[in-house]
Amino acid sequence: QKEVEQNSGPLSVPEGAIASLNCTYSDRGSQSFFWYRQYSGKSPELIMFIYSNGDKEDGRFTAQLNKASQYVSLLIRDSQPSDSATYLCAVIAPQGNNRLAFGKGNQVVVIP
């Protein structure tokens, strides 16, 4: 089982809609969860981190964490064309000596 899985294919959403991204992780002891945004040809940029169960909101972004089910999600409200990017889920894995483990990412395309 992969440490961090992002299984969805490319996600196309119309401008103004909600984009929803999901991520599951295997290490039940994980305590820290991150979402990075990566534009084509650029490096990943941290957009959200979450440590506690529940929701965390930052502007148009909401991260949701459910430790019992071992998933973390990211909602992008009022999607804009500038949100078109690949979104990477990352988890600090205690079983991996606290290194940061990444999923393969989900591409989001916002259609004007």
Add this chain to the structure above:
Amino acid sequence: KAGVTQTPRYLIKTRGQQVTLSCSPISGHRSVSWYQQTPGQGLQFLFEYFSETQRNKGNFPGRFSGRQFSNSRSEMNVSTLELGDSALYLCASSLGSGVKDTQYFGPGTRLTVL
């Protein structure tokens, strides 16, 4: 506060050569992690250095090595380059504080091996 810097930004090498990449972390950060990113494999962890010591290592051959200096700057070296080493090499710095550590990435070095 200045961000993470990486030099050079682009490199073209031929098979069999070696290359050294450099990373300067955010001021005050003591941990530097290195990643290789390719379209097919995504972000793969190479190694992490903290206070001049390698703290974590990924599953890469011994041709990939690194080090960290007392000012937290880090270098990684790839010897005997292969075509498959063509990738974006990213470094990320953090405080190195364990389970709530937050990593910030540099712009990357794009390596092309011909």
